[in-house]
Amino acid sequence: MLTPASITRYKIPGDFWGGLASMLVALPASVAFGVTVYSAISPEYTVFGALAGILGAAALGIIAPTFGGTDRLISAPCAPAAAVLAAFAIELVQQGVAASSIVLLLTVLGMLTGVIQMFIGFMGAGKLIKYIPYTVVSGYMSGVGLIIIGSQIPRFVGAAPGVTWWRSLLAPQAWDTRSLVVGMTTVLVALLAPKITKAVPSTILGILAGLLAYLGLANSDASMLTLDNNPLVLGALNATSEGYIQTIMGRWQEIGELKLNQVATLTSGALTLAVLLSIDTLKTCVVIDQKNRTRHEPNRELLAQGLANMTASGLGGIPGAGTMGATMVNLSSGAQTRVSGIVEGMLTLVAGLLLGAYIAWIPVATLAGILIVVGWRMIDLEPMHFLESGATVFDFAVVFVVVGVALMVGLIAASASGVALSILLFVREQVGGSVVRRKTFVNQRSSTWCRPEAEMRLIAEKGDKAIIFELQGSLFFGTTYELYAQLEPEIKARDYVVLDMRWVQAVDMTAAHMLNLVRDTLRDRGATLMLSHVREQLPNGRNLVSFLTQTGLMGEGSGVRVFKTLEEAIEWIEDQLVGNVVQASAEEVPLRLAEMDLFQGRKDDTLADLEAMLQLRTVKAGEPVYRLGDTQRELYLIRRGTVRIMAPISGSRQSHHIASFGRGDFFGGLAFLDDGVRSDSAIASTDIDLFVLSLEQFNQLAEGHKKLALILMTAISRTLAQRLRHADGERTLLHV
Incomplete structure (x- = not known):
């Protein structure tokens, strides 16, 4: 029997190894995402980007699982956050905004994103996010993937700072062969590694391959072995210097001086980012539920993610979400509880403090290669199948428009246009x-x-x-x-x-x-x-x-x-x-056999002999005449009152009303004829008087009064045939 102590001993090792493995995946990607965002401001801010990625991963890793409710979920900076923030930074640079002000606005944008996520969770709207159309999410993620790939091409080929991706591609003479070799090695290993082994994450193998390629090239180029003024590597992080702390404190003072209208201009971007990060998180939670047969609490998770993003941004990090890659590594490494996420965050912080000197040597081209792989994996090729059918061509158009607007206008406009087109298609489908x-x-x-x-x-x-x-x-x-x-x-x-x-x-x-x-x-x-x-x-x-x-x-x-x-x-x-007038059963006069439509045209003396052989029975309202599964073989002719026939439908145990019989009708004929058990129940709707003929009595009748037996069977068969003909006609109609 498992005791609490033995359960704890069982879970702690799994949570530790899961946290360690997921940290090895999340940390390099977080550094790469941070570099993407801050290098968009200026090449001098690349080091701050690496530090922002580490701080974001640490804050998200510690706070989100502490207050969240999903076991084994790993939260870290992610591609959508990097794409939105980088696009925001590029737009501000083009407007001529000062670099220090851009950093300040990025901080406020991240914190506002966290506040909106918390508001969504507090209002209980977490469940509504799942209603965002798949075509919009697919197009948006593909657009983000392409934006990330485009933003990394200059660093991948070693182009000069500030050069756009298309100019980098069109000017191969400006490429740095060293960056290209390191980047290509990283990409090839990261893509091919999963086909060879899954024991070590492909991200780690790609970074190691890039480092080895860099060191191999450094043997013939001494300038590559120094950090000072070396554009091929990240450079010193100085994570514990007073300069960084003073920068954060100064940033907080500047935030206090922002005007309300300046904050308001960030609202649309923060809302878009909050929705994207929420979708990313809840999508990962759904996958965890499917694998572990659990059920996450979306609103609680969004409250935790919002608090974590607000804290991460306030500390100078970049926001993020529950990430699929690191979470899957956490699951496969034996993690059991939310503690694994906290372990991942703490190990990220320790690694950032202790391994800063080693992280400084990571080649920029290697991080670019990793992000290119991440961007490629974000591109959803499934919508290409929409072109195979005319019924889904318009759905492909939505995806195409979202991707196009994301690349040419911006991510906010892309999400708005996608939702608008989806609404129009829905209205068109409903109208059509x-x-x-x-x-x-x-x-x-x-x-x-x-x-x-x-x-x-x-x-x-x-x-x-x-x-x-x-x-x-x-x-x-x-x-x-x-x-x-x-x-x-x-x-x-x-x-x-x-x-x-x-x-x-x-x-x-x-x-x-x-x-x-x-x-x-x-x-x-x-x-x-x-x-x-x-x-x-x-x-x-x-x-x-x-x-x-x-x-x-x-x-x-x-x-x-x-x-x-x-x-x-x-x-x-x-x-x-x-023209029937419904008459209360108490006022009805019980019929004689000759008065029933079933025996119209028959001689009274013949029917009198038959009536003498029938039993008379009275059943009170609500009482059963027979029940499902009963074995008695009796035929019932209604002299007075009504009967409801109840039977289960489509394997259901609940009985449904399938027929009603009134004065002058008969019921119970199937079991009487085929000698089977009752397949339904007959319940008296009102007080009823019945003629009852058992199978034994009929057999006696057939031996002594063959003409009477023939009259009875002919009448029953004719009525059953009429009912069957009518039922077949209805069934044919309903299947047209």
Whole structure:
């Protein structure tokens, strides 16, 4: 038996090794992301970028798992954060903003991002992020991947600072062969390593390969063995110097002097970044849930991530999210709890303090190569399959537009354009699809009430006076005209119009107003509008009953009849068509055998002999005549009252109402004929009087009164055939 102490001993080693392995993956990538952001300001800020990456990884690693609720999640600086911040820094540089001011604004942007994430979590909106369209996320991530690749090309080829990626590619004479060799070695090893071994993360192997390539080249170039004025390596970090602390303190003083309108200009960028980092985090949490059969708390996780990003930015680091790569390494290395994330953050801080001298020797081309690999892996090629079908070409267009806008305008505009296009496509799809699922007449359908043959003939003749529209999807301003176009000719010709709302997902005010017009038009003609399956709770959360009541379509004096199910509505119409007056069972006179439609045209003396052989039985309302699985072989003819037949559907244990039988009908014939167990239950709806014939009595009847037995079986067979023919007709109609 596991004791708390033994469980602790079991988890601690796994959490330590998981934290160590994930730190080895997260730290180099975090340094690379930091360098990407700060080198966009100026080459002199590259060292600050490496330090910002380390501090961001440490703060995120310690704070996020401490306050979060997802076990084994690793949080660190990530590609979306680097892309957004780098694009922001480049834009400010082009505007001529001073480098120190850009660093200050980056800090405020990161902190504001954390505040927005905390607000999203506090308001309980974490679950809403999953509704962002896949096409937008795919296009955005691909755009970020391409931006990262483009930003690293100058460093990869060793071009001069400030040169754009396309100019770097078009001027091979300006390439530094040393950077190109180191970068190519890094990329090749990082891409090919996973195909050879998964024991060591490919990021680590790529960095080691880049370092070895750099040292190999340094054997023939002594200038590569010094840190001073060496553009090929990061350079000294000076993480513990007073200069860095003074810089952070000075930055905080400057933040206090910012005006409200200056902070407000950062809001849109912070909102975009907060949503992206939240998506990245929650997507990773979903993967953890799938692998470990757990369930994360999205709002709690966003509160923790927001606090971590706010702290990381305040300390001079860069924000981030729950990252997939480091988290998967953490899982595969034996991590068990959130402690593994804290271990990763603490080891990152220790590594930054103790290994700063070694990190300083990491080649810039190596970090560029690692980020190029990261950017390549972020590109989602799945949307290319959208071009294979005309039904998904427009979805590909959304992805293409998002990527294009991200590259040519900016990431904020890309996300806005993607969401806008997705909304337009959704409206187009809703408008293009029919909201009428099926249109039938009452003589093509039937209620659960099994009626006598004469009544069925009458319903078949008059059934086209009542039409049924089964509606589906969203009834809103985009589909209202199409629905009215189908209703208009029918409301001028039918006495009863049934709108079945079972498959309706949403109803807006425009659709409700149109339905009021339909109701008024029918009422002026003396016709009736009927609604069925009006649910209290639609998928969008709206109470449809309250909404239609408030809009005047339903409620007292509206003139609209509302039924729980479509079968009940059809049953009511059938009663109107046959002119039946529902009579209380207590007032009904029990029928004799000769009075039943089943035996019309038979001689009274013959039927009198049959009636003498039948048992008389009375069953109180609510009591069973028989139940599912019973083995008695009896046929029941109803003299007075009604019976409901209940049976499970599609393997469900819950019984559903499938038929009703009234005065003059019979039931129980299947088990009587095939000698099987009961496949349904018969429950008395009212007090009922029955004629009962057991199988044993019938066998005796067949031996002594063959003509009586033939009369009975002929009558039963004819009625069952009629029921079967009608059921086959309905089934064929419903499958059209």
